[in-house]
Amino acid sequence: MDETPLIRYKGVEIDQQALCVLHDVDFELHKGEFVYIIGKVGSGKSTLLKTIYGELDIAKGEATVLGYDMKKLKQKNISELRRKLGIVFQDFQLLIDRTVHDNLEFVLRATGWRQRQAIENRIAEVLERVGMENKGYKMPNELSGGEQQRIVIARAILNSPDIILADEPTGNLDVETGRNIVELLKEICNQGSAIIMTTHNLHLLSEYPGIVYRCEQHHLQRIGES
Numbered sequence: 001m002d003e004t005p006l007i008r009y010k011g012v013e014i015d016q017q018a019l020c021v022l023h024d025v026d027f028e029l030h031k032g033e034f035v036y037i038i039g040k041v042g043s044g045k046s047t048l049l050k051t052i053y054g055e056l057d058i059a060k061g062e063a064t065v066l067g068y069d070m071k072k073l074k075q076k077n078i079s080e081l082r083r084k085l086g087i088v089f090q091d092f093q094l095l096i097d098r099t100v101h102d103n104l105e106f107v108l109r110a111t112g113w114r115q116r117q118a119i120e121n122r123i124a125e126v127l128e129r130v131g132m133e134n135k136g137y138k139m140p141n142e143l144s145g146g147e148q149q150r151i152v153i154a155r156a157i158l159n160s161p162d163i164i165l166a167d168e169p170t171g172n173l174d175v176e177t178g179r180n181i182v183e184l185l186k187e188i189c190n191q192g193s194a195i196i197m198t199t200h201n202l203h204l205l206s207e208y209p210g211i212v213y214r215c216e217q218h219h220l221q222r223i224g225e226s
């Protein structure tokens with residue numbers, strides 16, 4: 001592929017508390033790709049994602065995410081970068097004191113949306129995209145785990161991100177609900193956002209093919225396409 005990658009890591013080392021978690025990481029993500037990161041508990045999957053959204057510094061090497069040099073990031077750049085990323089975790093992280101609609105409105109307003117009609121239209125669009133068009137009035141605790149995860153995905157796509165980072169998005173869900181969530185992420189990928197998803201569920205790899213990397217013994221190894 002000749003276009004500039006969305007993410008390019010070359011010879012990267014990532015440390016946690018001065019201890020090396022991953023070294024010599026070479027990784028590229030291109031538009032439209034669906035990438036799985038697999039590996040044992042504690043092998044560095046979440047740590048890798050944290051560097052992509054600027055939560056953790058790069059210790060060595062070259063790293064670019066959406067044009068940002070990750071070794072020279074300032075606080076202002078981190079906020080800008082995060083607006084271009086959609087982030088989905090396994091433990092949902094919806095604001096529990098407000099409705100689904102208000103969770104989504106909160107993010108839109110925090111990212112600069114001002115016009116009431118545009119806000120309402122966008123909320124309706126993303127809820128429809130994730131199959132939750134009638135659930136805007138619900139409080140998060142009135143939804144099932146799978147429904148909450150759909151709302152988190154709706155929240156992640158509000159600003160049409162170039163990249164979605166999904167850290168164990170099916171981790172708290174039953175098998176069937178987990179499959180539905182990956183299907184949804186696949187659809188979103190087909191519509192233009194590249195996706196990086198960590199998972200322990202290796203069945204998903206054959207059901208929903210993607211590019212697979214494994215974290216193992218402090219390395220990130222590209223295994224191929226599943």
Ligand SMILES: Nc1ncnc2c1ncn2[C@@H]1O[C@H](COP(=O)(O)OP(=O)(O)OP(=O)(O)O)[C@@H](O)[C@H]1O
Nearest residue numbers: 016017021039040041042043044045046047048215
């Ligand atoms: N905040 C932290 N401070 C110090 N060490 C950390 C911190 N977070 C993670 N680590 C260490 O970094 C290593 C990688 O952890 P990480 O959470 O990235 O693993 P993981 O592959 O995502 O695991 P899991 O499958 O359990 O989510 C582990 O040895 C862990 O103990």
